[in-house]
Amino acid sequence: MSLGAYVAVxxxxxxxxxxxxxxxxxxxxxxxxxxMVLNAANINFVAFGRHYGGLPGGGGGLxxxxxxxxxxxxxxxxxxxxxAIVLNVFQAFNSVKxxxxxQLRE
Numbered sequence: 705m706s707l708g709a710y711v712a713v714x715x716x717x718x719x720x721x722x723x724x725x726x727x728x729x730x731x732x733x734x735x736x737x738x739x740m741v742l743n744a745a746n747i748n749f750v751a752f753g754r755h756y757g758g759l760p761g762g763g764g765g766l767x768x769x770x771x772x773x774x775x776x777x778x779x780x781x782x783x784x785x786x787x788a789i790v791l792n793v794f795q796a797f798n799s800v801k802x803x804x805x806x807q808l809r810e
Contacts, residue, residue, distance in 0.1 A: 710751035718744035
């Protein structure tokens with residue numbers, strides 16, 4: 705497959721993730737949209753690393769894979785922290801809608 709095919713899939717996934725983040729009214733859907741955006745970045749890292757990794761001075765495409773692994777680790781940490789925040793918001797406001805969690809507690 706060509707590099708353009710990977711970039712097209714990544715762009716579509718990125719667009720779906722952004723639309724999900726902007727339009728959804730549930731914190732869990734917003735988190736899923738963020739995960740889609742991060743996965744789109746992973747596809748780009750691996751595709752460009754594979755395409756340009758064989759050039760002189762390149763590491764055989766390992767750079768893109770390493771960036772993707774770091775992004776996956778970042779996404780796992782983000783999911784753990786975000787789910788803890790969602791549980792606290794639900795406990796405090798009895799809702800998972802971001803618009804309803806706008807009051808500061810004393």
